Amino acid sequence: MDRVESLLAQLDPEQRQAVSHGEGPLLVVAGAGSGKTRVLTYRIAYLLAKGLAHSHEILAVTFTNKAARQMVERVETLIGGRPQGGFVGTFHRFALQLLRNHPREAGLPLRFAIADEDDQRRTLERVLKRLAVPTERLTARAARSRISAAKNALLSPRQFAEAARTPDQLLLAEVFAGYQGELTSAGAVDFDDMLLLSVRLFEQEEAIRKGLTDRFRWVLVDEYQDTNEAQARLLKLLTGKHPNLTVVGDEDQSIYRWRGAQVENILRFDQTYPGAKVVTLGRNYRSAEPILRAAAAVIANNTQRRPKKLSSEAGAGVPVTAYQAADEVDEARFVAEEIERLRAEVRPGEMAVLFRINAQSRPFEAELVRRGVPYVVVAGTRFWERAEIKDAVAYLRLLVAPDDTLAFRRAVAVPPRGIGEATMELLEHAAGEWGVALPEAARRLPATLTNRARLSLEKFFGLLEELRAQAGTHPVDEVVSTLLDRSGLAAMYSEASEEDRARRANLDELVTAAAEASERGLDLAGFMDEVALVADADLRATGEAVQLSTLHAAKGLEFDAVFLVGMEDGLLPLRREDANSIEDLEEERRLAYVGMTRARKRLYLTSARIRRLHGKQMPGRLSPFFLEVPRDVVVDRTAAAGRDPFRATLPYPGAPAAGGWGREPRTPSPEPRSSGGRESGPRPPGPGPRSSSSHPDGWRPGLKVRHASFGSGVILQVQGTGAQTKLVVYFDRAGRKTLIPSLAKLERA
DNA sequence: GCTTGCGGTATTTTT
DNA sequence: TACCGCAAGC
Numbered sequence: 011m012d013r014v015e016s017l018l019a020q021l022d023p024e025q026r027q028a029v030s031h032g033e034g035p036l037l038v039v040a041g042a043g044s045g046k047t048r049v050l051t052y053r054i055a056y057l058l059a060k061g062l063a064h065s066h067e068i069l070a071v072t073f074t075n076k077a078a079r080q081m082v083e084r085v086e087t088l089i090g091g092r093p094q095g096g097f098v099g100t101f102h103r104f105a106l107q108l109l110r111n112h113p114r115e116a117g118l119p120l121r122f123a124i125a126d127e128d129d130q131r132r133t134l135e136r137v138l139k140r141l142a143v144p145t146e147r148l149t150a151r152a153a154r155s156r157i158s159a160a161k162n163a164l165l166s167p168r169q170f171a172e173a174a175r176t177p178d179q180l181l182l183a184e185v186f187a188g189y190q191g192e193l194t195s196a197g198a199v200d201f202d203d204m205l206l207l208s209v210r211l212f213e214q215e216e217a218i219r220k221g222l223t224d225r226f227r228w229v230l231v232d233e234y235q236d237t238n239e240a241q242a243r244l245l246k247l248l249t250g251k252h253p254n255l256t257v258v259g260d261e262d263q264s265i266y267r268w269r270g271a272q273v274e275n276i277l278r279f280d281q282t283y284p285g286a287k288v289v290t291l292g293r294n295y296r297s298a299e300p301i302l303r304a305a306a307a308v309i310a311n312n313t314q315r316r317p318k319k320l321s322s323e324a325g326a327g328v329p330v331t332a333y334q335a336a337d338e339v340d341e342a343r344f345v346a347e348e349i350e351r352l353r354a355e356v357r358p359g360e361m362a363v364l365f366r367i368n369a370q371s372r373p374f375e376a377e378l379v380r381r382g383v384p385y386v387v388v389a390g391t392r393f394w395e396r397a398e399i400k401d402a403v404a405y406l407r408l409l410v411a412p413d414d415t416l417a418f419r420r421a422v423a424v425p426p427r428g429i430g431e432a433t434m435e436l437l438e439h440a441a442g443e444w445g446v447a448l449p450e451a452a453r454r455l456p457a458t459l460t461n462r463a464r465l466s467l468e469k470f471f472g473l474l475e476e477l478r479a480q481a482g483t484h485p486v487d488e489v490v491s492t493l494l495d496r497s498g499l500a501a502m503y504s505e506a507s508e509e510d511r512a513r514r515a516n517l518d519e520l521v522t523a524a525a526e527a528s529e530r531g532l533d534l535a536g537f538m539d540e541v542a543l544v545a546d547a548d549l550r551a552t553g554e555a556v557q558l559s560t561l562h563a564a565k566g567l568e569f570d571a572v573f574l575v576g577m578e579d580g581l582l583p584l585r586r587e588d589a590n591s592i593e594d595l596e597e598e599r600r601l602a603y604v605g606m607t608r609a610r611k612r613l614y615l616t617s618a619r620i621r622r623l624h625g626k627q628m629p630g631r632l633s634p635f636f637l638e639v640p641r642d643v644v645v646d647r648t649a650a651a652g653r654d655p656f657r658a659t660l661p662y663p664g665a666p667a668a669g670g671w672g673r674e675p676r677t678p679s680p681e682p683r684s685s686g687g688r689e690s691g692p693r694p695p696g697p698g699p700r701s702s703s704s705h706p707d708g709w710r711p712g713l714k715v716r717h718a719s720f721g722s723g724v725i726l727q728v729q730g731t732g733a734q735t736k737l738v739v740y741f742d743r744a745g746r747k748t749l750i751p752s753l754a755k756l757e758r759a
Numbered sequence: 760g761c762t763t764g765c766g767g768t769a770t771t772t773t774t
Numbered sequence: 775t776a777c778c779g780c781a782a783g784c
Contacts (some may be wrong), residue, residue: 563771
């Protein structure tokens with residue numbers, strides 16, 4: 011019992027209450043910074059220590075691989091060993107595993123493929139084309155998200171069609187059916203299908219469901235506010251009649267409504283699970299008081315929530331800083347200057363610039379590069395989304411599943427081998443005629459093919475055979491190497507262009523990823539499942555750099571200093587052309603709330619009076635959310651910056667009449683074109699942070715360098731000395747790279 | 760069947 | 775502003 015006692019002793023009363031809850035459903039409403047992960051991990055440790063659960067009886071579900079990994083690690087340190095036999099992973103991983111174990115019962119081919127977003131888009135484009143749907147009526151993009159929503163709501167194409175009334179819905183029903191038909195004949199499932207089919211499997215195969223219900227006697231779910239209907243249903247089926255289900259979440263941090271997440275799941279948890287115990291964690295250990303007060307005041311305007319209060323346990327702190335910039339360049343300048351100033355006491359890795367949309371990151375990057383401040387942009391073009399990677403992966407998928415039609419379509423087209431639209435149509439026709447999958451039809455080399463196409467296909471399949479033979483006997487990374495080499499995928503990219511070299515470098519990274527997978531004992535099929543399930547965010551090493559991130563990507567993280575930028579009406583809340591419902595506005599407000607509550611000690615709220623975005627100028631009216639922040643917790647630095655006092659920002663119509671910054675009398679003024687920003691004078695593109703100590707080899711942040719492949723760049727960061735020296739360099743063309751100067755051909759520019 | 764140029768369009772993106 | 779997808783030329 012000692013163990014149990016000592017676990018509980020490390021918790022506050024509410025946390026303890028949640029952790030030590032016995033059997034039955036439990037909802038932990040965990041406000042920002044209140045120790046959500048702590049409760050989850052301690053609860054697992056508690057159940058094990060108390061002997062209530064065996065580790066193989068525990069199923070813990072998260073949304074990201076990263077969260078899952080963290081959970082495992084933390085539980086390990088708590089219980090001093092690795093929990094055996096349970097499942098800790100994402101919803102999708104759980105579902106995929108289930109379907110891989112029971113493909114037949116799920117109505118899937120033995121080696122079904124996974125259609126990624128790209129496959130989905132291409133498939134939908136074909137369907138839309140076939141149905142002659144004009145793009146003005148429905149784009150592939152729109153269709154994808156609406157079909158996804160239907161699947162999340164557990165609707166089959168048929169059910170959807172039956173419910174369809176408007177011409178719009180009827181059209182979508184047709185597209186949905188066509189899309190699903192294509193997926194089926196390609197032997198593929200998309201991400202939504204994984205969940206949907208798992209639900210169906212549970213509903214139809216009582217034995218399978220019961221097997222799992224009996225096995226996983228304890229189920230724990232993280233970020234429950236982000237579950238969609240399919241996920242909620244899956245949990246309900248899985249936990250059976252006596253649900254030992256613990257869910258942790260916070261409706262105020264639900265920011266994935268556009269992806270099917272239903273706040274209602276968490277708001278109505280006690281109705282779905284009658285008798286559920288509800289514990290609210292109300293102590294915030296993260297944010298200083300002014301930050302918490304600001305955030306609380308904003309979120310209090312939402313109606314879709316339980317009213318609750320968070321008390322700050324993190325001290326009085328300093329007021330929130332506000333700054334209204336002249337334009338986005340001035341905003342970036344202010345932020346970068348402030349970051350430089352803060353570096354005296356705050357490590358770069360403890361600072362973050364958070365924005366609503368990725369397109370906002372440019373000016374900040376420019377300013378930070380100029381000053382030699384190390385930074386990372388979280389989520390640029392993601393590794394696994396890159397064309398060159400997808401091309402190679404398509405080949406690999408074909409090795410695993412020869413009839414993966416979607417992969418075939420992609421692989422056969424790159425590098426160009428004389429197989430184009432005409433040949434594809436011919437093959438499609440043959441496939442239909444013979445009733446076989448498209449790749450199979452291609453393998454049979456229909457007589458109607460031109461000689462050129464025939465030879466080309468023979469060669470293509472010959473290569474696949476060769477690789478498949480190698481895959482049987484060699485580690486994954488070797489297969490990938492051979493593939494890149496023999497297919498000509500690597501040769502497509504010349505040494506002449508820097509962009510091409512970056513692509514080659516990416517392909518090398520793919521080999522590295524394969525080698526790692528191989529070391530973990532995965533075969534090619536396992537590697538492919540991994541690739542499908544792994545988001546790039548999981549691979550990202552943060553290091554000591556300021557993070558530039560979207561608000562979405564910042565969820566779950568915390569920083570000493572947070573710059574929430576672009577607080578303008580239309581940007582945050584983001585204005586979209588389709589329906590700006592109250593629900594949409596509340597989700598935007600939650601985004602602002604999530605952003606603000608990432609901050610521990612310092613929070614900055616900035617905006618621009620004029621913003622160029624997408625090449626257009628946007629009028630920079632202050633965000634209504636900004637106006638919701640109580641004045642007494644804010645210090646406005648706009649005037650103190652020595653520029654003209656800000657003006658011309660009309661208060662948001664719906665904003666509270668009192669308070670807010672938009673009300674000061676404004677001097678009418680000429681277009682504030684180039685008033686701000688430049689006034690502080692151009693900064694010398696100087697040698698970066700003065701703090702950087704000199705390196706024996708002379709490398710220092712701010713130094714301009716040239717690399718044989720990546721071209722010219724500037725050093726952001728220097729790590730280690732001697733042969734261990736690593737340089738983080740920002741290249742004009744290739745972006746951020748980490749290099750070892752003793753290996754890389756790097757010279758001073 | 761593959762490359763060049765125009766116009767339309769732009770979110771957020773855990774898997 | 776930037777990219778991407780489509781339409782016309784080689």
